[in-house]
Amino acid sequence: MSHSTPMATTESGHPTMVTPTPRSSMTFTNNTTPPLVPLPRDAAALQREITRDEKLISRYGGDDVHEPESKAPVPEPAPPTPPAPPRDPNMVVWDGPDDPANPQNWSVAYKWFLTAMCMLMCVNVTFASSAPASASGRIIAEFGISPEVSYLVTTTFLLGYCFGPLFWGPGSELIGRRNIFVLSMFMYTIFILGQALAKNIETLLVTRFISGFFACAPLTNSGGVIADIWDAKGRGLAVSLFTASVFLGPVLGPIVAGFIAHSSTTWRWVFWVMMIFAGACSICVFFVPETYAPVLLLRKAKRMRKEDPVANKEIFAEHEKQDWSPKGIAKRTVLRPFAMLAMEPILVLVTLYLSLVYGLLYALFQAIPVIFIQHKHFNIAETGLIFIGVGIGTSLGSAINLWTSRIYPKLIVKWRGFPPPENRLISAMIGSPVLVVGCFWLGWTGQYESVHWAVPAVSTIFVGAGISLIFMGFLSYLVDTYLMFSASALAANTVVRSAVAAAFPLFTVQMFHNLGVNWACTLIGLLMLLFVPAPFLFYKYGPKIRSKSKFAPCIDLKIAAAIKAEENALSEKNTKLSV
Structure with a gap:
């Protein structure tokens, strides 16, 4: 399934969205914090936990996370960050922030x-x-x-x-x-x-x-x-x-x-x-x-060792330190996606919804010929032109998604690089009801020969826009929720939804013949209607669900809790001084 919907590299078969930038030195106002989960009040301990998570993201999700180009001044400093442990001097890194070998430059x-x-x-x-x-x-x-x-x-x-x-x-x-x-x-x-x-x-x-x-x-x-x-x-x-x-x-x-x-x-x-x-x-x-930065740095390390085997014999790239045994590779690739699918309710529900939406996209390739050849008496070439409406809709969906994400750069600053993932769901909130409207519109105008062919043709714009908006909203939500584990989450999502989409063409024509175009589209529309509340419910209850996840790092909640703990400590100090 943009906008600003960033995509990440995935083990999936479809486009994936990318995570936000890592934390900057910005702070944010307390009235924008999400519901807080019970966390320790020790601000220093929380900050150490946040720093640890950021290091994990930098290590395992480094292709999705990059330092912002500029940092605007802020009135208040962020909570103090304990000094990071010294880096191994033998580990190869970029030659400064302006290294031309870095793809970011x-x-x-x-x-x-x-x-x-x-x-x-x-x-x-x-x-x-x-x-x-x-x-x-x-x-x-x-x-x-x-x-x-x-x-x-x-x-x-x-x-x-x-x-x-x-x-x-x-x-x-x-x-x-x-x-x-x-x-x-x-x-x-x-x-x-x-x-x-x-x-x-x-x-x-x-x-x-x-x-x-x-x-x-x-x-x-x-x-x-x-x-x-x-x-x-x-x-x-x-x-x-x-x-x-x-x-x-x-x-x-x-x-x-x-x-x-x-x-x-x-x-x-x-x-x-x-x-x-x-x-x-x-x-x-x-x-x-x-x-891919880790592979480029690995090549740099090998080149340095080759140029001077004696002086650079201890040089290494972090990519070499991964577990390269068959078991280690299998655990990071094939096994983790299915483990997450079994343990993560967010991933299960989002995957179920996107599977139905993706199946609908490929059902259209069988359904539109039924509607426009049998009911509107088009030939096969004219029927193909109807798909232009779907293309217009998906393009409009990308434009709407870009528009809804226009404030995201400010959120990145406010939340020190890790805004709540629920901000990504605005597109899906728009797309889910639009898709339902498109399904009913297509079915009840496509059934009857007396209705001009342009009426159901226009409905495909709504269907395409709904599919595009739902995909971009939820895929980017998964990426921002799971961060360093997003590739595995998207791999599980892609495998399941591709399997569902593969099944849809097998029964679509029979369903439209037996039920009629109107009732077949009504059945699909009702299924989509069941999921219309999904983005709204995730927007409200997502932080609470994420707080119980074994894979979601929930850095936004930890940042909010750290700031809250810092404010409480300052308030208590001021109270004691006033007494």
Whole structure:
């Protein structure tokens, strides 16, 4: 699923939002603090705990956390921070804040170039997820299969999205983002060739699954690249545009493939176009450098040891000190996401909601042809153009999300880099009722031939905007809630929602035929209506739920408690002096 919705690097198959910047020296007024959890009143002890959490985030979530460029003066100093333990002089770090090797210090023009490359790759792989759906009629005719089997062309690709994030997200943190990009884009392109030349449905489905397995890598890691190169102030617009591009691909698929399927050419040209597009993106990926800071510092350490083996034999990078045993890697990658899914109520509820919303997006690829071909008498090419409304909606959603997040830089200052995650839910509060309206509108205007086709077509704008706003709000909420564990949280979320989305195309057409367009959309709308209170309830009760989490660091609550304890101590001191 921006704004300012930052994205993080994830083990997930979709765009992920990034965490805010680390604490600065700012203080905040007490009237803006969230509900406080019972914490010790010792301000110094609290401050030490906050410092410890920030160090953990810097170590394990360093690709998502960056020091702000400037710090405005404030009237009051922050509570005193105990001195950090001395750093090992043999550990390699950047050569000062202006080190040109640090991706944060690259030029703005070059950062936008890399952002555009990431957006292009994501448009490409999401385009491939939806494009073949428009050619299903011809695939059925050539292979002699049932319509239900043809729906597997979309489903198997999405099943690849379920497994890929568990490898490509962690892989980028082990060997670097660029290596994963090069490997995955090459393999993804090669297996499209197998789809274009498939002589039977079995070959087509197997190559679709493998292609989807590799295709999710750009979705998993592009958000991390953006987090690597942009600071918090410049990241908002980049992430908003990136998020829009993630939803643009599935929208373009039916539009382009619809015209190919409607022409006299073979359906295989859908896959040839996909391969040409993928090949161009595979060439572009060679212009994307490594951006992951721990891997860059590891290379620096190796280079220093090679240049002077004697003097630099003790030099090391922190990345080398991780647990690289199979058990250690598995614990950090495959096992942790499912452990969190079993223990975290916030993650479970958000994952359930986003799974239904994501499933709805892919159900549209089956439902819109039913509405506009059978009830509005469009051809397949004209039906593809209806998806333009969904694209307009997702783009509007990104713009609205950016607008709702305009005050976030001030919150970062006020909360010393860690505002309450609940501030990210404003977009979802807008998007959840908008999506319900869009579902009912689409169903009850799409059912009847007497209603002009433009009326249900406009409803797709509301559906697209609702999906986009819900995704950006909740994904960024998960990132800000779990911070250094956000990659694992998003990996669990992506695996589950991709599995649900893979199932939706299998029953969507039957549901719309048996229930009718009006009642099928009503059923979907009622399911979405059940979750409308979710962002509002999380906004109110989120701090209390987070305080009981084993994975959420809750730094905002600790900062608030530390300030409160400091104020109480000062008040008690003043009371004693007055007595």
